[in-house]
Amino acid sequence: MPRWWRCMLDVLVVGAGPAGLAVALGAARAGLDTLVCERRAGPIDKACGEGLMPAAVRALADLGVDPPGHEIRGIAYRRGPLTARAEFRSGPGRGVRRTCLQAELRAAVDRAGIPVLDHRVAEVRQQADRVVVDGMGARYLVGADGLHSAIRRAAGIAVRPAALHRWGLRRHYAVAPETDFVEVHWADHAEAYVTPVSADTIGVAILSSERVPFDSQLANFPELARRLTTPVSEVRGAGPLRQRVRGRVTGRILLVGDAAGYVDALTGEGVAVSLAAASELVRCLRTGRPENYERAWSRVSRRSRLITSGLLWARRSPVVARAVVPTARRLPAVFGAAVNQLAG
Numbered sequence: 376m377p378r379w380w381r382c383m384l385d386v387l388v389v390g391a392g393p394a395g396l397a398v399a400l401g402a403a404r405a406g407l408d409t410l411v412c413e414r415r416a417g418p419i420d421k422a423c424g425e426g427l428m429p430a431a432v433r434a435l436a437d438l439g440v441d442p443p444g445h446e447i448r449g450i451a452y453r454r455g456p457l458t459a460r461a462e463f464r465s466g467p468g469r470g471v472r473r474t475c476l477q478a479e480l481r482a483a484v485d486r487a488g489i490p491v492l493d494h495r496v497a498e499v500r501q502q503a504d505r506v507v508v509d510g511m512g513a514r515y516l517v518g519a520d521g522l523h524s525a526i527r528r529a530a531g532i533a534v535r536p537a538a539l540h541r542w543g544l545r546r547h548y549a550v551a552p553e554t555d556f557v558e559v560h561w562a563d564h565a566e567a568y569v570t571p572v573s574a575d576t577i578g579v580a581i582l583s584s585e586r587v588p589f590d591s592q593l594a595n596f597p598e599l600a601r602r603l604t605t606p607v608s609e610v611r612g613a614g615p616l617r618q619r620v621r622g623r624v625t626g627r628i629l630l631v632g633d634a635a636g637y638v639d640a641l642t643g644e645g646v647a648v649s650l651a652a653a654s655e656l657v658r659c660l661r662t663g664r665p666e667n668y669e670r671a672w673s674r675v676s677r678r679s680r681l682i683t684s685g686l687l688w689a690r691r692s693p694v695v696a697r698a699v700v701p702t703a704r705r706l707p708a709v710f711g712a713a714v715n716q717l718a719g
Contacts, residue, residue: 395411487668
């Protein structure tokens with residue numbers, strides 16, 4: 376019988392995505408006995424834009440993780456012939472294939488000697504001094520299992536209905552990047568995110584309130600579509616994206632990453648926020664004050680939530696959405712300030 380079934384763990388993390396592995400690395404560094412459970416076997420991929428903001432690059436470096444990718448100097452909004460650009464002031468970001476990011480984080484976890492168990496959680500029972508997960512006892516349980524978190528449901532944490540449903544689709548193409556900016560192409564009902572992830576590959580992610588196939592979505596961006604030649608990955612999807620979670624802590628169960636609540640991928644800094652929240656979560660566990668995590672999560676995610684919610688408000692009206700790129704172009708200082716607020 377493995378040792379983690381015989382003794383009390385300090386931290387049991389469910390979900391081996393970036394947020395969960397970041398919690399595991401931080402907890403182990405803090406001297407907490409940690410185990411990760413992940414139900415998906417093999418490489419873990421996800422439909423995302425794959426652009427890491429400067430804050431995310433720095434947070435990964437603090438964890439000893441330096442994934443390969445393509446340097447990103449800033450963000451460019453595009454609509455037809457109009458383009459608005461803003462450079463990062465705090466250093467470069469990086470375009471990284473999600474599978475590469477996952478592999479680098481998993482390698483760091485393996486080097487730290489943190490066990491990762493191939494296991495689908497079936498039963499969660501919370502007691503006064505522990506949480507028991509399928510017979511395994513832990514002082515704290517961390518749910519890092521994504522948008523539709525099973526740990527969130529098991530903990531009884533409610534999700535409020537969202538007014539607007541959006542979905543994301545992503546595919547990679549064997550196309551050399553034209554720029555070292557992440558390009559955000561705006562159409563009436565969708566955005567397309569073009570991220571350089573290597574010298575000869577770009578990722579194209581499309582976010583939309585219309586749930587239709589990738590090629591149908593791409594037709595909204597004819598100039599972009601003409602640039603795309605050979606696809607080198609399958610289409611992956613995610614959604615609905617908005618998860619209005621009522622809380623992140625209940626007793627000894629805490630949520631992080633997408634499981635903790637999600638507004639939208641529109642601003643592209645989800646990984647950065649998840650890594651910042653993971654660091655705060657570990658700090659709260661190390662000091663034995665899990666109840667402080669709710670306020671800490673709110674603080675590190677507030678700026679992202681406000682800016683993303685504002686852009687989503689603009690997205691709801693095609694007339695207002697059409698004005699986003701012209702306005703950003705007319706007011707470069709305002710656009711640059713917003714981008715750098717998100718860049719960290």
